Amino acid sequence: MPSSLDSARVAVIGGGPAGLMAAEALASHGVQVDVYDAMPSVGRKFLMAGKGGMNITHSEALEPFLGRYGSRRQQIAPLLDAFGPDALRAWLKGLGVETFVGSSGRVFPTDMKAAPMLRAWLHRLRETGVRFHMRHKWVGWDSEDGVATAAASQSSTQMLRFTTPDGEQRVTYDAVVFALGGASWPRLGSDAAWVSLMSARNVPVAPLRAANCGFDADWSPYLRERFAGRPVKSIAISLTDIDKNVHNRQGEILLTETGLEGSLIYALSAAIRERILADGDVTIALDLAPGLPLERVIAEVTRPRGSRSMSSHLQGRIGIGGVKLALLHEMLSKETFADSNRLAHAIKALPVRLTRARPIAEAISTAGGIPFEALDAHLMLKPLPGAFCAGEMLDWEAPTGGYLLTACFASGLVAGRGALAYLAAGAGLNAAGTTDASGASQPPAA
Ligand SMILES: Cc1cc2nc3c(=O)[nH]c(=O)nc-3n(C[C@H](O)[C@H](O)[C@H](O)COP(=O)(O)OP(=O)(O)OC[C@H]3O[C@@H](n4cnc5c(N)ncnc54)[C@H](O)[C@@H]3O)c2cc1C
Numbered sequence: 001m002p003s004s005l006d007s008a009r010v011a012v013i014g015g016g017p018a019g020l021m022a023a024e025a026l027a028s029h030g031v032q033v034d035v036y037d038a039m040p041s042v043g044r045k046f047l048m049a050g051k052g053g054m055n056i057t058h059s060e061a062l063e064p065f066l067g068r069y070g071s072r073r074q075q076i077a078p079l080l081d082a083f084g085p086d087a088l089r090a091w092l093k094g095l096g097v098e099t100f101v102g103s104s105g106r107v108f109p110t111d112m113k114a115a116p117m118l119r120a121w122l123h124r125l126r127e128t129g130v131r132f133h134m135r136h137k138w139v140g141w142d143s144e145d146g147v148a149t150a151a152a153s154q155s156s157t158q159m160l161r162f163t164t165p166d167g168e169q170r171v172t173y174d175a176v177v178f179a180l181g182g183a184s185w186p187r188l189g190s191d192a193a194w195v196s197l198m199s200a201r202n203v204p205v206a207p208l209r210a211a212n213c214g215f216d217a218d219w220s221p222y223l224r225e226r227f228a229g230r231p232v233k234s235i236a237i238s239l240t241d242i243d244k245n246v247h248n249r250q251g252e253i254l255l256t257e258t259g260l261e262g263s264l265i266y267a268l269s270a271a272i273r274e275r276i277l278a279d280g281d282v283t284i285a286l287d288l289a290p291g292l293p294l295e296r297v298i299a300e301v302t303r304p305r306g307s308r309s310m311s312s313h314l315q316g317r318i319g320i321g322g323v324k325l326a327l328l329h330e331m332l333s334k335e336t337f338a339d340s341n342r343l344a345h346a347i348k349a350l351p352v353r354l355t356r357a358r359p360i361a362e363a364i365s366t367a368g369g370i371p372f373e374a375l376d377a378h379l380m381l382k383p384l385p386g387a388f389c390a391g392e393m394l395d396w397e398a399p400t401g402g403y404l405l406t407a408c409f410a411s412g413l414v415a416g417r418g419a420l421a422y423l424a425a426g427a428g429l430n431a432a433g434t435t436d437a438s439g440a441s442q443p444p445a446a
Pocket of ligand 1: 013014015016017018019036037038039042043044045046048049050053054055056057136137138139179180181182184185188189190191192193194363364365390391392393400401402403404405406408
């Protein structure tokens with residue numbers, strides 16, 4: 001263990017938002033930080049998230065905000081206490097990045113871009129002495145136990161192995177922060193190879209699953225060929241989750257070659273996925289006319305239509321045509337389609353069977369990962385003292401809307417501060433890097 005924070009060395013493995021935030025927390029206290037990443041440059045998924053508008057957080061009140069983390073709300077709450085959406089916006093301002101609240105309540109940088117923000121951040125990190133080691137893939141620890149315990153200080157040294165373009169390297173650090181991401185979009189670097197490395201060290205890992213993803217439905221060749229890629233605007237979905245709660249949400253979906261995706265499907269993806277896991281499939285109900293009550297739809301559809309076809313009758317009376325009409329044809333028998341009363345009911349609750357989640361590689365984010373039960377309050381792995389974890393590799397999930405990045409930043413900061421507290425405790429220092437008068441170590445100020 002180092003005798004001061006200035007002489008401490010910490011490896012941060014993974015240069016996404018969580019890892020970079022951990023690096024900042026450590027370097028700002030004088031710790032020598034080395035950031036390792038398997039890719040040629042850091043922040044690739046972060047940059048991808050910025051395509052089409054960098055939605056960095058959300059402006060809603062903390063209570064509903066926390067609700068987005070579902071069953072992990074309790075574990076995410078202290079992280080957002082340390083660094084919540086307002087703190088994130090203030091931090092961005094300090095980086096020279098102004099933000100604004102969009103009409104949906106989502107928060108974006110004024111220029112909507114991720115690249116200038118990442119550039120400014122990396123510049124600041126380098127100025128505080130953070131060193132970057134690209135094309136260094138962490139492939140495990142260098143000792144049988146993963147860590148070498150220094151009995152005198154009750155602390156551990158991390159002996160890490162990396163594959164690099166120059167061959168394998170073995171490096172020793174006083175602590176390590178892992179921020180290796182989930183398993184979605186592996187070509188951007190997060191390939192979840194860490195799962196087997198952690199499991200081999202008795203770190204529990206909940207199975208990684210696709211989150212914020214599309215789902216397959218058995219479309220006919222006709223629907224696939226004619227309508228794949230079409231958005232279905234103004235639609236509502238009703239779905240019963242595994243706990244028998246009924247979800248009703250309105251929004252927009254996209255009909256794809258294999259099924260459905262889009263923001264409304266992403267928002268419901270955890271509930272859909274869990275039903276498929278439990279039951280093998282799930283039938284959701286699409287409301288194709290969410291602005292009209294059932295009685296009105298019945299009245300309009302059953303109105304005499306003379307010689308008009310049912311399709312032009314629907315278009316004329318309630319504005320249903322195009323892809324919505326195609327979905328009705330796809331899901332209903334000829335008889336039902338011709339029966340105006342049954343057709344009206346189907347327009348308000350069209351059953352669509354979803355059979356499987358799209359592969360995790362296509363998903364926006366990952367559910368599953370290292371459970372909070374395996375971590376202490378500083379996000380240190382209980383089985384591996386001195387090793388901290390942050391970001392999407394932890395077992396939580398949230399919908400899109402800025403909630404993912406917010407929790408990644410917050411957990412990175414908490415893990416970085418946790419590593420500081422760990423180093424300070426080992427060296428008999430307080431957070432400022434000086435020996436505490438009482439001789440007891442203090443965690444760094446939040
Ligand atoms: C298309 C898309 C759009 C998104 N849009 C949004 C959005 O609008 N808002 C939002 O909040 N979130 C969004 N996200 C999600 C967000 O980008 C992620 O949640 C976030 O980047 C996760 O951060 P992280 O630091 O945990 O991991 P990552 O950003 O995945 O970073 C992990 C890093 O670890 C490195 N790594 C992995 N394994 C190793 C190893 N063995 N050795 C060395 N390095 C390794 C990887 O190369 C990578 O650089 C989007 C994601 C995608 C794919």
